[in-house]
Amino acid sequence: MSTDAALPLRRPAPRGRLGAGLRALAGRAAPVLTVVLVLVAAWYAAAVAMNADGQRQAFERAGTADAGWRAFVAGTWAQGHPRLPAPHQVAAEIAHSVLDVSPTSKRSLAFHAAVTLQATALGFLLGAAVGFALSLLVVHVPSLDRGLMPWIVASQAVPIVALAPMIVVILAQVSVTGLLPKAAIAAYLSFFPVAVGMAKGLRSPEPSHVDLLRTYSASRWQALRVLRLPASLPFLFASLKVGVAASLVGTVVAEVTKSEDGGLGARLLAGSYYGQTVQIWAALVVASACGAALVGLVAAVEAAVLRRMGAGR
Amino acid sequence: MTAPQWCGCAALWLGAWALVEFIVRRGPRRGWAGRAAAVAVPAIFGATLLFWWEAIVRGLGVPAVILPPPSAIAARIAASPGLLAADFAQTMKGLAAGYIAGCGGGALVALAIDRVPFLQRGLLPLGTFASALPVVGVAPIMVMWFGFDWPSKAAVVAAMTFFPMLVNCDAGLRATTALDRDLMSTWAAPYGMALRKMRLPAALPFVFNGLKLCTTLALIGAVVAEFFGTPIVGMGFRINAEVGRMNIDTVWATITVAALSGTLLYGLVALVERRATFWHPSFRGRRS
Missing domain, CATH: 1.10.287 (Helix Hairpins)
Incomplete structure (x- = not known):
């Protein structure tokens, strides 16, 4: 590719590539680890502070108000319905509801995560396809570019998730139930980043390259295949990452409004009804893990595709 | 027909x-x-x-319960301005407070960690990571902590806008080239002056990018947080409640108000951006 000259020159690795790599990794991981450790410590401290009132009352009721500060702190980290559960309580809840419960049971977090991931994947694929088609239209039809693009942008100022309850109800009226209503909301949230990013990417080739293809008398389709699509790939993957995260948000919110099928959003809602804070946090952590895994998956596909194209070395 | x-x-x-x-x-x-x-x-x-x-x-x-025509929605808006205005005001209270807290906090932390490269390397990967997370899920927790009224909505909005703003502001603060910074040091400009005269103006396009992104996020956060409990007013509450009662035209009227307020917020930020960064190529190019 002709972008080689624009790439920043790499500093040659000093003697011992492996050692240098390890040192670079340590240099990058150490600050992140430190911050994460500080955050976990702050979480434990906050758990003591926020659960203190409840613990004091519990001790008074048990008649052990002078149990000492060690017992007090340990108590704030082990309540049944804490205002803020300690990290190990959340971890224990996740481990319990993933490992101890059969994955087909409604009490299993793995079951709910699977429900969410299915709708997210379907919605993401739908949204990405729609976004891709829109970007092709917008790039090739000038009147659509000026007429439709402002509406695509404006559609994002609509709090899409506000539509979630209504989309679910409307689709139920025309007897579309199950996965599709949730996937529709996920698709609505994810089509925009793909459409805008791809439109930008398809326009990213330099004018001289486009002119060159014109001198070859290449058709629009050929120009798309050999120039525009390859040039748009970095934009495509960047927007797919945003889109997959957005479709997870869409699915979770849809599950809050349509909770009878289960899913992580339904767990959030159930937890908030019954004051099961540990359950809310566990669902939240699992949802975050799903989001990170989905974005990681897209990043892995990106790395593989770019390597095949000879860009990533 | x-x-x-x-x-x-x-x-x-x-x-x-x-x-x-x-x-x-x-x-x-x-x-x-x-x-x-x-x-x-x-x-x-x-x-x-x-x-x-x-x-x-x-x-x-x-049937109108599936999709009312636009004329019916317009009639509903004209018939119940008081209700819609009350919902709008309730949601905006939480949204504005959270938006200011989240964006302001993100910007301030970006300024603070700008001087501490260690924190910068530690926090920014987390900020990028946070963009993959469904942060809106903290809504039930915030409602539990801060009650049903607007402070809990503000907390959700702040949580959603903090990291995007942090990441954008940090990218902006690093937008100057080595040449620019060298020029400042040849003039012996102290840190504060270089910040004010060179780096903050250079960061503005990124800052506004973050602010625009956050208006959308803030509206989503404010509305979704209302799904988890409100005093019986607010746009998210209205949508959820009227869907249950099959008053679909009221739902559409509320969505119209929400869409208009989202567009207006975005437009407001875009307007300020145009005034503040009129020198940027993307605006200069448009006039010729």
Whole structure:
């Protein structure tokens, strides 16, 4: 590719590539680890502070108000319905509801995560396809570019998730139930980043390259295949990452409004009804893990595709 | 609807399409006429969509509980301005407080960690990571902590806007080139002066990018947080409650208000951006 000259020159690795790599990794991981450790410590401290009132009352009721500060702190980290559960309580809840419960049971977090991931994947694929088609239209039809693009942008100022309850109800009226209503909301949230990013990417080739293809008398389709699509790939993957995260948000919110099928959003809602804070946090952590895994998956596909194209070395 | 009526609709549609094509190909591009044309094209497009919506809903006799026609939605908005205004005010209270806290906090932390590279390397990967997370899920927790009224909505909005703002502001603060920084040091400019005269102005396009992104996130956060419990007012509450009572036209009226307020917020930030960063190539290029 002709972008080689624009790439920043790499500093040659000093003697011992492996050692240098390890040192670079340590240099990058150490600050992140430190911050994460500080955050976990702050979480434990906050758990003591926020659960203190409840613990004091519990001790008074048990008649052990002078149990000492060690017992007090340990108590704030082990309540049944804490205002803020300690990290190990959340971890224990996740481990319990993933490992101890059969994955087909409604009490299993793995079951709910699977429900969410299915709708997210379907919605993401739908949204990405729609976004891709829109970007092709917008790039090739000038009147659509000026007429439709402002509406695509404006559609994002609509709090899409506000539509979630209504989309679910409307689709139920025309007897579309199950996965599709949730996937529709996920698709609505994810089509925009793909459409805008791809439109930008398809326009990213330099004018001289486009002119060159014109001198070859290449058709629009050929120009798309050999120039525009390859040039748009970095934009495509960047927007797919945003889109997959957005479709997870869409699915979770849809599950809050349509909770009878289960899913992580339904767990959030159930937890908030019954004051099961540990359950809310566990669902939240699992949802975050799903989001990170989905974005990681897209990043892995990106790395593989770019390597095949000879860009990533 | 009869066949001739459908033909009339189709003819109107083709006429609008031809008009748009004409404006795009032959229409004025400069001056006030060009600006009017730039507004007219999407306006005609939107009017056509509304027209088809009305025509299809009426023509096929779609029941109003599935999809009310735009005229019914407009009538509902005109009939209950007080209700919609109360919902709007309630949601905006939480949104504004959270937006200011989240964006302000993100910007301040970005400024603070700018001087501590260790924290920068530690926090920024987390900020990027946070963009993959469904942060809106903290809504039930915030409602539990801060109660049903607007402070809990503000907390959700702040949590959603903090990291995007942090990441954008940090990218902005690093937007100057080595050449610019060298120039400042040859003038012996102290940190504060270099920040004020060079790095903050250079960061503005990124800051506004973050602010625009956060308006959308903030509206989502404010509305979704209301799904988890409110005093019985607010746009998210109204939507959820009226869907349950099958008052779909009220739902659409609320969504229209939400969409308008989202667009206005975005437009407001975009307007300030244009005033503050008029020197940026993306705005200079447009005028010529």
